[in-house]
Amino acid sequence: MSQGSWTTPDISPDIPNVARMYDYYLGGFHNFAVDRAAAERALAIYPGLRLVMQANRAFLRRTVRYLLDQGIDQFLDIGSGIPTAGNIHEVAQAGNPQATVVYVDADPVAVAHSQTRLSGQPRTVCVLADARQPEEMLQQPEMRQLLRFDRPLGVLALMLLHFVPDDALALHVVHTLRAALAPGSFLVLSHATGDQIPDDARTQMTKLYANTSHPIIARSSQQIAQFFDGLQLVPPGLVYLPMWRPEDPDDLLLDDPARSITLGGVAELRQRAAQP
Ligand SMILES: C[S@@+](CC[C@H](N)C(=O)[O-])C[C@H]1O[C@@H](n2cnc3c(N)ncnc32)[C@H](O)[C@@H]1O
Numbered sequence: 001m002s003q004g005s006w007t008t009p010d011i012s013p014d015i016p017n018v019a020r021m022y023d024y025y026l027g028g029f030h031n032f033a034v035d036r037a038a039a040e041r042a043l044a045i046y047p048g049l050r051l052v053m054q055a056n057r058a059f060l061r062r063t064v065r066y067l068l069d070q071g072i073d074q075f076l077d078i079g080s081g082i083p084t085a086g087n088i089h090e091v092a093q094a095g096n097p098q099a100t101v102v103y104v105d106a107d108p109v110a111v112a113h114s115q116t117r118l119s120g121q122p123r124t125v126c127v128l129a130d131a132r133q134p135e136e137m138l139q140q141p142e143m144r145q146l147l148r149f150d151r152p153l154g155v156l157a158l159m160l161l162h163f164v165p166d167d168a169l170a171l172h173v174v175h176t177l178r179a180a181l182a183p184g185s186f187l188v189l190s191h192a193t194g195d196q197i198p199d200d201a202r203t204q205m206t207k208l209y210a211n212t213s214h215p216i217i218a219r220s221s222q223q224i225a226q227f228f229d230g231l232q233l234v235p236p237g238l239v240y241l242p243m244w245r246p247e248d249p250d251d252l253l254l255d256d257p258a259r260s261i262t263l264g265g266v267a268e269l270r271q272r273a274a275q276p
Contacts (some may be wrong), residue, residue, distance in 0.1 A: 016212040018163060019107040023082040025053045030082045030113055038212060045204045046197070048259050055253050055260040056190055059241040060158055061086050063188045063266055066234070066245065067154040068095040070268075072186060074153050075101045076143070078131050078177075079160030082110045083117050088156065089124040099123065102143045106130045107213070131160060132169060134176035152184035159262070161227065162192040163214040174227045175276035183271050186234075189227055190241060190264040194218035197261055224263050231267035238265035 016038035020031035024039040027050075031039075043049050064075070073096050077088050080103035092099040103118075103126035105111050114126035125146055129137040137143075147153060155177055164170040178187065194202045202218055209216035225238055236243060240257035241264045253260050 012213070017107060017109070018209070018212055018214045018216075019081050019105065019110040021212065022053060022159070023084065025050050026057070026084050028082060028084055030109060038208065041208055042205060045201050045208065046261070048261075051253055052260050052262060055241045056159055056262060056264075057084070057086060058252055059190055059244055059264045060088065060156065061091050062245055062247065063156065063264070064088055064091040064154070065095060066266065067186055067188070068092060068099070070186065071184075072152055072154040073099045074147050074151065075099065076104070076147060076153055076155045077101065078104045078137075078155065078157045079163070080105050080110065080114065080126065081107075083114050089118075089121070093123070100146050101125075102127065102146055104129050104131065104137060104140075104143070131157070131173055132164060134173045138176070138180050149180055150182055152182055152186070154186045154188065155181065156188040158188065158190040158264075159192070161189065162216050162218060165215050165217040167219075167223070171226065172276055175273065178231075178269060178273040179275045181269050181272070183269060185269045186266055187228070187231065187269065188264070188266045189224070190262050191224045191227075192216065192218045192261055193221055193224060193263050195221055196258040218261070221263055224265075228265055228267045230273075232270060234266045234268060238263050240264075 013032055014034060016035050020035035021039040024031040024036050075088050075092055089101040092101055101124045103114055111126050111128040118124050118126055125142045127140045127142050129140055131137055161170045241260045241262050242251055242253040242257040244264050246254050
């Protein structure tokens with residue numbers, strides 16, 4: 001695709017970008033040749049990757065509906081990506097038209113396209129910010145205008161933290177978020193795990209993503225569980241995505257959940273966490 005109204009001048013068209021690669025895996029059109037070429041190389045390493053991403057989107061829809069059922073009416077989606085089918089505001093506002101949604105992404109294309117899609121919507125915004133600077137991210141004025149941090153919030157960071165390879169920094173991001181949330185809030189994470197990927201494929205994938213906008217790390221289930229340390233995980237806990245409260249026996253990859261190579265979990269914050 002040539003650069004259209006959804007592109008911005010500050011992109012690097014020669015470097016594959018993980019937001020646009022994800023868009024390509026999901027069948028979207030907001031990607032460039034360099035993104036498609038890198039995504040095709042990743043698909044050659046792990047051919048089930050498109051299904052993984054679809055299972056992640058299905059997890060997103062199920063968790064947003066679950067949060068709505070718990071009375072959550074404000075959502076913060078960090079690393080939201082390029083809009084595709086079933087975005088959080090669509091799922092949330094279908095259940096509660098008064099729900100507010102703030103999207104955050106570090107990719108200018110994802111943010112520009114989201115802002116175009118959201119123009120004229122009073123209850124939903126998308127802001128450009130880097131989750132690796134969580135204190136700054138949480139001070140964004142557009143976010144503060146729409147979300148009330150003294151009330152319960154649903155925070156989703158799906159397929160984000162594996163793009164923060166530094167373990168200490170990834171934990172700092174999560175702990176800063178946790179400290180900002182009122183009791184009754186929920187934290188939803190999904191994260192690629194290396195537990196079921198052959199060593200060879202994991203090494204190749206890590207090398208491939210090292211040459212994109214965001215290097216990747218597939219953490220072990222124990223490492224991913226650390227993000228929820230001290231919190232009460234909602235049953236069934238931290239599980240392969242298709243196993244998290246499936247809705248139908250025919251749900252994608254439910255017959256072989258480990259093929260999703262991604263763990264997901266939802267935790268409720270019962271009390272305000274200390275500042276990290
Ligand atoms: C694989 S996509 C996931 C999109 C969406 N969360 C989902 O699960 O469908 C990862 C997104 O995280 C964004 N991202 C990566 N590192 C980020 C960071 N440090 N701050 C904010 N966004 C980031 C990328 O730009 C990309 O849009």
